[in-house]
Amino acid sequence: MTSYDVAIVGGGPAGSTAAYRLATAGASVLLIDKARFPRDKPCGGGVTGRAARLLPFSIEPVVEDVAHRLECGLRYRHRFTRRAHAPLAYMTQRKRLDHFLLHKAAEAGAEVREGETADARELDARIVIGADGCNGASAKQLGLAEQVEHGVALEANYPYEARYAGAMVLEIAVIRGGYGWIFPKGDHINVGVGGNGEEGPKLRAELQRMCEAYGIDPAAAQDTRGYRLPMRLTATRLARGTTAVIGDAAGLVDPLSGDGMYEAFLSAQLVSEAALDVLAGRAETLEPYQAAVERRITPLTRAGWQAKRAFEHFPGTTYALARLPITFRALAKMLQGDMPDPARARGLERAAIRAVYAVSCAGLSRISRSYRSAASS
Numbered sequence: 001m002t003s004y005d006v007a008i009v010g011g012g013p014a015g016s017t018a019a020y021r022l023a024t025a026g027a028s029v030l031l032i033d034k035a036r037f038p039r040d041k042p043c044g045g046g047v048t049g050r051a052a053r054l055l056p057f058s059i060e061p062v063v064e065d066v067a068h069r070l071e072c073g074l075r076y077r078h079r080f081t082r083r084a085h086a087p088l089a090y091m092t093q094r095k096r097l098d099h100f101l102l103h104k105a106a107e108a109g110a111e112v113r114e115g116e117t118a119d120a121r122e123l124d125a126r127i128v129i130g131a132d133g134c135n136g137a138s139a140k141q142l143g144l145a146e147q148v149e150h151g152v153a154l155e156a157n158y159p160y161e162a163r164y165a166g167a168m169v170l171e172i173a174v175i176r177g178g179y180g181w182i183f184p185k186g187d188h189i190n191v192g193v194g195g196n197g198e199e200g201p202k203l204r205a206e207l208q209r210m211c212e213a214y215g216i217d218p219a220a221a222q223d224t225r226g227y228r229l230p231m232r233l234t235a236t237r238l239a240r241g242t243t244a245v246i247g248d249a250a251g252l253v254d255p256l257s258g259d260g261m262y263e264a265f266l267s268a269q270l271v272s273e274a275a276l277d278v279l280a281g282r283a284e285t286l287e288p289y290q291a292a293v294e295r296r297i298t299p300l301t302r303a304g305w306q307a308k309r310a311f312e313h314f315p316g317t318t319y320a321l322a323r324l325p326i327t328f329r330a331l332a333k334m335l336q337g338d339m340p341d342p343a344r345a346r347g348l349e350r351a352a353i354r355a356v357y358a359v360s361c362a363g364l365s366r367i368s369r370s371y372r373s374a375a376s377s
């Protein structure tokens with residue numbers, strides 16, 4: 001006889017919201033985190049509208065600013081601003097958000113253990129879920145999420161500047177495969193740069209350059225820290241038998257935006273549905289979770305890889321497309337959760353997305369041409 005219906009390793013956004021959903025549905029849930037909360041996690045703390053909409057409760061108590069405005073720059077030379085009617089993202093701090101979510105899980109009835117390191121192979125439960133982030137060991141222990149690429153990011157906090165209130169600032173193509181950002185919080189601003197894994201050694205200088213370009217004193221940086229962004233290749237396996245991985249442990253960060261909280265919340269929801277089916281005897285394994293990820297997340301991941309390629313190889317063209325009001329409308333709908341699958345966009349928005357896709361295909365053929373010429377030389 002096992003002690004718990006479900007054991008979850010890791011109490012970040014993925015683990016806590018899975019625990020909340022399962023406990024609310026009546027399952028006995030153990031949620032273990034090696035840290036004691038409130039604990040911080042390197043993150044811009046931007047919860048997109050679509051991520052917030054996925055949650056069965058409001059995160060309003062921990063929201064410090066709301067971004068309706070996008071300010072987008074290209075290599076510190078060109079810049080445009082667009083405004084949306086609905087929130088693009090809610091700005092929070094991870095130490096506050098994660099503590100709030102953990103508390104919600106406990107309130108729903110999950111047994112929460114802080115300050116304990118767990119091994120996913122040794123838990124006494126019918127179902128085991130790995131939600132221990134990109135540096136966790138559960139994916140390896142369970143033999144899951146083996147094909148994951150890592151991006152890197154570096155961020156710091158700076159004194160508050162009112163001019164950034166209500167804004168998301170993105171500076172594209174300053175780092176290969178990524179961008180710089182400025183996100184406003186209640187009493188400070190968060191500034192960061194991130195991109196492909198091999199860009200790591202350049203991040204410190206680029207963070208300084210980003211600050212200088214925006215008139216922020218680089219010397220005022222506090223809590224400077226770097227971290228990895230796990231992005232799975234779409235074929236990788238996320239469930240086996242009655243075990244599964246979710247969130248960053250599953251490598252679900254969006255390849256283009258580097259956001260992962262939407263995917264953390266959504267994978268938590270999908271694994272909870274699959275787990276409840278197993279507990280009720282309607283299914284024998286969590287494999288349907290894998291199928292649900294393919295339906296709900298993989299199309300976005302694919303679109304993310306395509307757009308990332310387009311930005312990487314033709315930043316000027318992609319930026320020109322991105323600044324078209326129609327492209328912003330499509331982007332805003334994606335961020336707000338009104339367009340769950342970009343492949344199903346309609347009308348002019350579809351044309352804008354297809355144009356970005358065409359640029360990404362050109363990027364691909366440029367890569368294969370350079371491989372061919374390298375192979376023949």
Ligand SMILES: Cc1cc2nc3c(=O)[nH]c(=O)nc-3n(C[C@H](O)[C@H](O)[C@H](O)COP(=O)(O)OP(=O)(O)OC[C@H]3O[C@@H](n4cnc5c(N)ncnc54)[C@H](O)[C@@H]3O)c2cc1C
Nearest residue numbers: 010012013014034043044045046118132133247248260261
């Ligand atoms: C610099 C940076 C900026 C980002 N900005 C954004 C953003 O603005 N918006 C966005 O949506 N996403 C952003 N992301 C991505 C986002 O931070 C992650 O996708 C998100 O944290 C994933 O949540 P998670 O619950 O899967 O993992 P995590 O948040 O990493 O939580 C994992 C938890 O597991 C615990 N743990 C690890 N090992 C063990 C163990 N053996 N036993 C017990 N517990 C364990 C850890 O203590 C931790 O609490 C950013 C990432 C980086 C690096």
